[in-house]
Amino acid sequence: MLDFGLWKRLRDNGVLGLNDRNANFVLVYNQRRNYPLVDDKVLTKELAIKAGAAVPDLYGLIEIQQQVSSFPDIVKDRENFVVKPAEGSQGEGIIVIKGRSGGMYRTAGGSLIDDNQMAFHLSNILSGVFSLGGQPDKAIIEYCVEFDPVFEALTYRGVPDIRIIVFLGVPVMAMVRLPTRQSDGKANLHQGAIGAGIDMATGMTLTAVKGNSVVDTHPDTFNKVSGTQIPNWPVLLEMAARSYEMTNLGYQGIDIVLDRDRGPMILELNARPGLNIQIANRAGLRTRLEAVEKNRDGLKKVEDRVAFTIAQFGAHEARAA
């Protein structure tokens, strides 16, 4: 039952395993004291603004129970907004509000929530129901992204986002996460969203991963996943490359959403990005990480790093590896 041939083939193809990622990249390049910068989305937002990157506007922050009653004031002039936990994981606890009806808020899914239900949800966020390890948390109320129609044919409700793995400031691999009916509109691979690989040189989508297998059509819209051009791809690469200076985390994942009017925005950062991105791209991460490690001395400037990505990690290069 043990297939050591497979073991060797994976090694040869440069596939990165969980132990490898943790022992040789996360533990080596990510210092623990920098983790709060990515775990707390409020801090991430501040850093991104400081670095000049676009982020969804922060409408308000609820940090203690007493502030819950001020929620209607915070959103009184807003039709659309998002409520989410600052230290939430896996997209849990996020409510997207798209307009009102009567005195109630209407969610993206179409259901109605009154002020009491919203107050209970905020209390849940504060008590840490959605945070990693259950510590007390803060609730963020922010701008609701009007997503770019580029992925309309490949999305079942929800907002698709683009995950880019950045190693020592070099974008090494990327995928776009497309919500499905099974994932209930969430761009979360664990919940059934699909992830389409991206040609790092051109920003063109490749085939996608669902669970642990490769697919080429969206399970709900039946459209072909590969061959979609992501607009402004070089801008996204530059955003990703700059994120290294923001957090000083050597190995991180950056999640970017495309807004119809305001272009790409940083949604959040992740200090331990998942490994399924390799299946989406049908390529191993390790090969690319080693290439960056070998050339790290020549990759100090953002422009050089972006150029390195475009030259080295295009789809044809990846296939050849």
Add this chain to the structure above:
Amino acid sequence: MSKKHLYMLTGILAGVAALVFLYKLFLLEFPLTPGEKTETWRVETRILVQTTGGAAKVALNIPQTAGNFTVISQSFVTGGWGLTTATEGFNRQATYSINKAEGEHALYYRAVVHRAKTVRPPPGARSEEPEIPEKTSYVDAELSAARTIVRAATREAADSQTLIRLVMKQLNTPTPEGPAQFLLQKNPGSRGIAEVGAELLRIGGLPARAVHGLALKPDRRNARFEHWIEFFADGGWQPYDPKTDKFEVPADSMPWWYGRTRLVHAFGTTKTETIVSVREAFEFTLRTALSRTRDLEKNLIDFSVFGLPLQTQAVYQLLLTVPVGILLLVVLRNIIGVKTFGTFMPVLIALAFRQTELVWGLILFSIVLSIGIGVRFYLEKLKLLLVPRLACVVIVVVMIMAFLSILSHKLGFDRGLSVALFPIVILSMTIERMTIVWDERGAQEAFKQAFGSLVVSVLCYLVMNLPIVQHLVFVFPETLLLVLAGTLLLGRYSGYRLLELPRFRVLGGSR
């Protein structure tokens, strides 16, 4: 560079472990496998007394060499109390005394007992018929009740064996309101049956005595005494066990004291608590260690787990296997890639299995978990905040356990009683984690992780329960340094987890 450091550290740890291990194995001749030890037992009595400030005296019946059992050595820890020993009837009695004492005092008695492996033939030299110290203490109504039973039995008895059976039948199944019931009222339980039985036999003219003994079995932290009868026939004392109605007692039952007295008599104290514990003595008391008089070696034995009180030793025998379970857990998680709830939860569950035994443990674990999950999903509907919700789960888990214990006791399986030893908080966290995984990743993933946790628990239990593992970590605790070294090395393993292979299969190409 950090790798070199790590290899050096593990090398040193392994080297130290190997040196101590080999020294103990070859120079001190510690046994390598559990089978090699002689049948030697350490028995310990710990008496806790609460004194009032005045004079106090505590008398303890101590075991003597009898039958297959030889008392090799004994020691008393008196903590400033005086000690005298004397023979009282059939018994040997140690008396601790003090003129002025206040507060709580712990008095220890320790003995090393050797059990002959072959069952000894009946004593060759016929001893004379013993003098029974007192024929009976019964008077008035009790005496006439006793006579009623004995008279009926002697009328039907053909010999001493049938006499015993007839008398004991009356005591084992007393008719309500009958004379046997009357005699047992003041002296109930198996102890009463043995004591009253011996008394009745004496009235019937057969020299007999009640025996209070201890079963020498591994790991008895709070051992309870067993009671049987000995009668004098064919020039020797013969056993009779009222529980089985047989003229033999289990070979591991060591007689401790005789007659109607209690184990401990205390005077001038307000509270007395006695704990008797037994464990197998690994330490070569007989052939090797006793003959060794060099100070270094003596200190080495003294300054080890064997120097601890027996009760604590039993705890450590359990505790010292935990690192082995943990090492296994690291292998299963980081090399195989099994997913479990909580990092060390499976090891704790495995510890609980030791008390409940495997099959029962699995059944109880599954029942508690499934009821708990049901309750947790119901609580979800009530929209409770995190901490109170967790608290509710803990409370429910405690109640489920109490209910299961009562139910299984009523149904006659006493195994269920040990469910209480399950780590309650760990179980509650497991329930919480499982519902969250269920919600976020679906039932399939939740069951996968629950199954993974159970498999790991069972494997840890099986490994931690291997006699050779228990023996090695207890007799050679330095093997834990090897376990530590192995765990350190595993900490730098960065190869694939075996379960990642199928996950990444599509990336393997078709070469």
